[in-house]
Amino acid sequence: MILIGERINGMFNDVKAAIADKNKKVIQDLAIRQTQAGAAYLDVNVGTAAADQEGAIQWLIEAIQEVCSTPLSLDSQKPAVIAAGLKVINAANGVILNSTPLNKKSDAEVFDKYVAMAQSAGPKANIIALTMDKNGVPQNIDTRVEIAAQIISRAAELGFDTQRLFIDTIVLPVKVPNAQVQPSNMLAAMDQIRFMSDPAPHMTIGLSNLSQGASERPLINRVFLIMAISHGLDSAIVDVCDRELMNGVATAEMLMNKQIYSDSFLKIYAAS
Amino acid sequence: MPVPEIVEGFAGSVNRITLGAAPRRTVTVGGARNVVYGGAASDAGQRPLIAMDVLDVRPDDWPDVLLEPFASVADSPGDWAKQCIQEFGADLVCLKFDGIHPDKGNKDATHAVKVTQAVLKAVDLPLVLWGCGNDEKDNEVMPKVSGAAKGQKCLIGTATEDNYKSLTAIAMADDHCLITEAPLDINIAKQVNILVSDMGFPLERIVTFQVTGALGYGIEYAYSIQERQRLAALGGDKMMAMPAICDVGYESWRCKEAKLADAPGWGDTKDRGPMWEAATAICLLQAGVDIIRMRHPKAVATVRNFIDSIWNGSR
Numbered sequence: 118m119i120l121i122g123e124r125i126n127g128m129f130n131d132v133k134a135a136i137a138d139k140n141k142k143v144i145q146d147l148a149i150r151q152t153q154a155g156a157a158y159l160d161v162n163v164g165t166a167a168a169d170q171e172g173a174i175q176w177l178i179e180a181i182q183e184v185c186s187t188p189l190s191l192d193s194q195k196p197a198v199i200a201a202g203l204k205v206i207n208a209a210n211g212v213i214l215n216s217t218p219l220n221k222k223s224d225a226e227v228f229d230k231y232v233a234m235a236q237s238a239g240p241k242a243n244i245i246a247l248t249m250d251k252n253g254v255p256q257n258i259d260t261r262v263e264i265a266a267q268i269i270s271r272a273a274e275l276g277f278d279t280q281r282l283f284i285d286t287i288v289l290p291v292k293v294p295n296a297q298v299q300p301s302n303m304l305a306a307m308d309q310i311r312f313m314s315d316p317a318p319h320m321t322i323g324l325s326n327l328s329q330g331a332s333e334r335p336l337i338n339r340v341f342l343i344m345a346i347s348h349g350l351d352s353a354i355v356d357v358c359d360r361e362l363m364n365g366v367a368t369a370e371m372l373m374n375k376q377i378y379s380d381s382f383l384k385i386y387a388a389s
Numbered sequence: 390m391p392v393p394e395i396v397e398g399f400a401g402s403v404n405r406i407t408l409g410a411a412p413r414r415t416v417t418v419g420g421a422r423n424v425v426y427g428g429a430a431s432d433a434g435q436r437p438l439i440a441m442d443v444l445d446v447r448p449d450d451w452p453d454v455l456l457e458p459f460a461s462v463a464d465s466p467g468d469w470a471k472q473c474i475q476e477f478g479a480d481l482v483c484l485k486f487d488g489i490h491p492d493k494g495n496k497d498a499t500h501a502v503k504v505t506q507a508v509l510k511a512v513d514l515p516l517v518l519w520g521c522g523n524d525e526k527d528n529e530v531m532p533k534v535s536g537a538a539k540g541q542k543c544l545i546g547t548a549t550e551d552n553y554k555s556l557t558a559i560a561m562a563d564d565h566c567l568i569t570e571a572p573l574d575i576n577i578a579k580q581v582n583i584l585v586s587d588m589g590f591p592l593e594r595i596v597t598f599q600v601t602g603a604l605g606y607g608i609e610y611a612y613s614i615q616e617r618q619r620l621a622a623l624g625g626d627k628m629m630a631m632p633a634i635c636d637v638g639y640e641s642w643r644c645k646e647a648k649l650a651d652a653p654g655w656g657d658t659k660d661r662g663p664m665w666e667a668a669t670a671i672c673l674l675q676a677g678v679d680i681i682r683m684r685h686p687k688a689v690a691t692v693r694n695f696i697d698s699i700w701n702g703s704r
Contacts, residue, residue, distance in 0.1 A: 377621050377629060379579035385628060 118366050118375075119158070119352035121190050121213070122151030123325060125177065127164020136166045136173050141180040148181045154357040155387050158213055161202070162192035171201035178205050190215045190245075190354070196230045208238045215354075216245035216285060219264050219271070225251070228268065232275045245283040245321055246272075248306065254287050256299070261286050261306035269314050282318040283352055284310055290329035291337065300327070300341055304348045311349040321352035335359055343369045363387060399423060399623035403434060403679070404593050404630050406566055408481070409515030410542040416480055416515055418596075418679045419632035424619060425675050425699075436700040438680045439689055440517050441479035442638050443469045445504040446488030446496065452648040454658045458686050466504045467511035474512050477686040478693060481544075483517035484508055489530050490521035498533040505537040517544045517634075517682070519568075524552040532559040539563040544634075544680075546570065547598055550581050557585050566594040568634060573599050573607070575614050575621075575629075582628045595631045596680065603640035603647075604669045611635065612676045619677030635673050638684030641666035663687035671695050 124147045127133050135143035148159055159181060167173035170193065178189060188211035191202040199214050206212055217231040224230075228246065235242040246268045247254075248261040255261045265284050272282050286303040289296045303322070311317045327341055328334035339362045342353060346369040355362060367386030370376045379385065402422040409415035421434030447463040448456065458477075462468040466484065473479040486501055488494040508516060518534055520527035532555065535545055546568025548556045553569070560567045569585055571578035578597055586592050597618065602611040621629035641647050647665035650658050666688035670681045674696070683689050 377579050377617075377626060378576045379583055379628070380576075381580060381583045385579075385583055 118346070118370055119319065119321075120156055120357050120363075120366070121158040121160050121215075121321070121352065121354040122147075122154070122156035122357045123160050123323070123354045124151055124356065124358070125159055125181070126162040126192070127166035127173075128162070129164075133164060133166040136163060136177070139176065141183070144177060144180045145184040148185050148187065151357050152185050152187045154360075155363060156187060156357045158188045158190045158211070160190040160192050160215065160354055163198070170195065170198045174198055174202045175205045178202055182207060186210055188212055188241075192216070196227065196234065199231070199234060203234060203238050206238075208242055211241040211243070212238060213243045213245055213283065214238075216247050218247045218249035218251075219267055220251050222251045228271060229275065232272065232277045235281065236275075236277065243281045243283060243319075244277075245285050247285045247287055248310075249287060254289065256302075258302045258305045258309075261302065262309045265306070265310045265318075266313055269318060273314075279314050279318050280316050283321040284318050285321050285323065286310070288322050288324060288326045288341075290331070291327055292329065292331045300344075304345060307345065307348045307350060317349075319352050320350050321354065322350065323354045325354075325356060335361065338362060339365045342366065346370065346373060398428070399625075401623050401625035401627075401630060403619070403622045403632055403677075404595075405435065406594065406596065406632055408542055408544055408566060410540060410564075413513045413515065413541060415542075421619070421622075421677065421679075423623065424616075425677055433700055435679070437674055437678065437696055438480035439478075439692060439696075440481035440483040440634070440680055440682050441473040441477060441689060442483050442485050442682055442684050443473060443508065444488070445484065445486045445501060446494055448487065452642065452650075452658070452662065454648070454662050455642055455685055465507075467507035470508045470512045474514055477689050479514075479689065481515055481517055481680070482508065482512060483519055483682050485519045486521050486530065486534070488521075489526055490523050491526055493521070495526075498530045501530045501534050502537045505534050509538060509541065515543060516541070517546070517568075517680075518565075519546055520556075522547075524549075528552065528555045531556055535559045535563045535565060538565070542566060544568060544596055546596075548581060548585055550577055550584065553581060553585055554588065557588050557590050560594075561588070561590050566596060568596050568598050569631075570598045570600065573602065573610050573614060575599075575617055578614075578618065579626075579628050582631065586628075592627060592631070597629075597631045597633050599633070599635065601635040601637060601640045601669075601673070603637070603644050604665055604672065605646060606640070606644055608669060608672055612672060615673060615676035615678050632679035633677065634680040634682065635678045636682045637666060637670045637673065638682050641669045641688075642684060660687075663691070667691040667695075674699075 163170045163173040190213035192215040248264040289299045328337040403419045405420040407417045423432040470482045488496040520531045543565045545565045547570035549570045569581040647662040663685045670692045
């Protein structure tokens with residue numbers, strides 16, 4: 118399971134304040150803690166905190182790279198912000214460009230732009246592509262699957278390896294009116310998308326959005342993540358410091374025969 | 390749309406371990422990045438090694454066919470080891486301390502140390518040092534054996550789920566590599582590796598051992614476990630990425646089919662026994678085993694020929 122630590126995001130108050138005050142220590146602590154908890158990548162999102170998003174993402178990346186070499190996931194819907202991040206990042210260990218829809222009303226070529234950036238960032242640069250297009254987030258199974266198919270074929274046309282592609286079927290808050298049908302729609306879509314190409318693309322989600330505004334947030338997140346793993350999810354942006362969530366992932370991976378069982382399977386998963 | 394060129398490959402590989410330390414000769418094992426016969430020749434890793442058994446005492450339960458090639462050296466482990474290397478072309482010598490077992494002579498640590506020193510003096514290839522299987526006696530004797538070979542980077546064993554602390558600590562202190570043992574059980578194999586590494590023992594110095602089943606006596610279980618271990622290593626499981634050793638000599642010669650003299654329809658024991666041993670070894674080599682313990686020189690020659698033909702050039 119490729120877990121991406123969600124905490125370095127300007128939506129969180131401590132990160133927002135740290136960006137405003139240029140307080141590296143807060144960011145570096147989060148980077149180290151998430152790495153120790155088992156993050157394969159650290160998400161980096163400036164949020165709405167800074168007027169100069171390009172400067173802010175560069176500052177964040179440089180602060181993190183001073184203390185750890187964990188690969189980063191550059192999180193922005195703006196190609197210019199990602200491009201700014203790529204200027205200062207050490208992409209040798211890997212990087213994820215997070216994320217692009219298939220296309221936008223304002224930018225029909227946005228997916229191609231992300232692919233071009235990934236291709237020039239080296240062989241370990243990956244992309245998260247959302248099953249979303251100029252019409253917005255699909256509310257049903259079929260449109261998700263259809264957009265995923267277009268993403269996969271467009272990537273092939275551009276010569277971009279499917280294994281560098283992470284398809285995100287887009288988590289919506291379960292508490293939003295009429296959104297309660299979406300989690301099961303996502304799982305059904307995943308069941309189809311994973312057979313679309315061989316080798317299959319990775320499948321990822323931004324988990325925590327699911328429980329936005331709800332009660333029992335950690336429980337909702339943990340249960341859905343485990344359900345999604347059983348439908349082929351092999352990556353997620355999560356709170357890696359949630360020990361119970363990590364134990365759930367370890368157990369699900371073991372039950373799906375992705376990891377050989379041992380009596381110390383929980384401990385060893387956290388350490389690996 | 391162009392047809393993408395897909396090359397199947399694995400993320401992980403089997404660890405490479407170098408046994409022996411200067412001024413003695415060293416040998417390196419492991420390193421495969423694919424299954425046996427899979428992928429490019431450069432993915433095959435190091436050539437598998439044959440470790441010929443040398444016992445600390447004259448074996449009194451070996452059939453004549455097996456004892457005969459060693460008849461003149463069976464009382465002298467040093468000469469026996471020399472013969473295995475110079476005459477029979479062994480890559481390693483496995484010094485097996487049968488004689489310290491309470492039921493097989495109950496010899497003490499002084500004896501074991503003397504034998505170890507004699508073999509170290511007689512040959513310059515790395516040694517495998519293998520206890521008798523009685524936990525109490527091994528815990529008493531093997532630390533002394535380890536000390537006698539301190540710094541020689543031998544491969545010492547075996548650490549089991551119920552008895553690993555003493556051997557692990559001493560192997561760490563004396564700078565040896567360690568064999569972890571499991572009873573034909575992949576889950577326990579992983580667990581022993583975890584326990585040993587929890588004590589601070591480096592994973593890169595472990596070789597795993599599954600109690601081997603010979604041809605006709607459970608080899609299919611041994612094969613599938615070794616294969617699964619190789620696939621786990623290739624899939625990136627660090628706790629399963631060790632080279633594997635198996636005990637073909639002892640297991641093959643336990644089989645009645647290998648040694649029963651009074652069986653006219655089965656052919657001459659002179660050929661039958663070595664053939665049984667060679668067939669068992671070749672089968673396990675194909676599952677991905679890296680070191681095989683063997684006994685009969687004829688079987689060793691057959692298996693060496695097989696290794697040469699498959700791993701040619703990867704040494």
